[in-house]
Amino acid sequence: xxxxxxxxxxxxxxxxxxxxxxxxxxxxxxxxxxxxxxxxxxxxxxxxxxxxxxxxxxxxxxxxxxxxxxxxxxxxxxxxxxxxxxxxxxxxxxxxxxxxxxxxxxxxxxxxxxxxxxxxxxxxxxxxxxxxxxxxxxxxxxxxxxxxxxxxxxxxxxxx
Numbered sequence: 001x002x003x004x005x006x007x008x009x010x011x012x013x014x015x016x017x018x019x020x021x022x023x024x025x026x027x028x029x030x031x032x033x034x035x036x037x038x039x040x041x042x043x044x045x046x047x048x049x050x051x052x053x054x055x056x057x058x059x060x061x062x063x064x065x066x067x068x069x070x071x072x073x074x075x076x077x078x079x080x081x082x083x084x085x086x087x088x089x090x091x092x093x094x095x096x097x098x099x100x101x102x103x104x105x106x107x108x109x110x111x112x113x114x115x116x117x118x119x120x121x122x123x124x125x126x127x128x129x130x131x132x133x134x135x136x137x138x139x140x141x142x143x144x145x146x147x148x149x150x151x152x153x154x155x156x157x158x159x160x
Contacts, residue, residue: 001084008046027137057081060090070098072108
């Protein structure tokens with residue numbers, strides 16, 4: 001299965017919202033307002049993946065934070081398109097976008113009970129930084145995971 005990545009367009013929003021609702025249980029999936037909020041934060045981008053027939057197969061929302069940190073806000077894929085490399089394709093594209101904008105590392109959050117996602121992120125080189133208690137709906141813990149994508153910038157030499 002092949003996918004084409006493109007930038008988000010406003011007409012995509014309803015479909016992306018439907019995909020998010022299908023990917024995550026209530027309390028972890030975003031409300032329409034939350035999804036729109038995160039997609040419009042400063043430094044945020046949304047990449048949409050389509051199949052050959054132009055069906056939306058998934059999307060990823062990433063953000064460049066200050067001081068060279070990137071953040072994957074969400075990655076969502078249609079069930080029929082999983083296990084075909086779509087998630088890896090979206091993650092690699094987002095990491096490249098973040099790296100080219102000056103980020104040296106990426107962080108993300110994942111529910112502690114989402115073993116397939118945790119294994120997926122570990123395969124991509126992410127490691128657990130810490131556990132965030134009651135992250136989801138103030139009851140389910142999350143793991144904060146991270147990956148270095150570039151060398152940290154060297155501090156400027158100070159004259160003596």
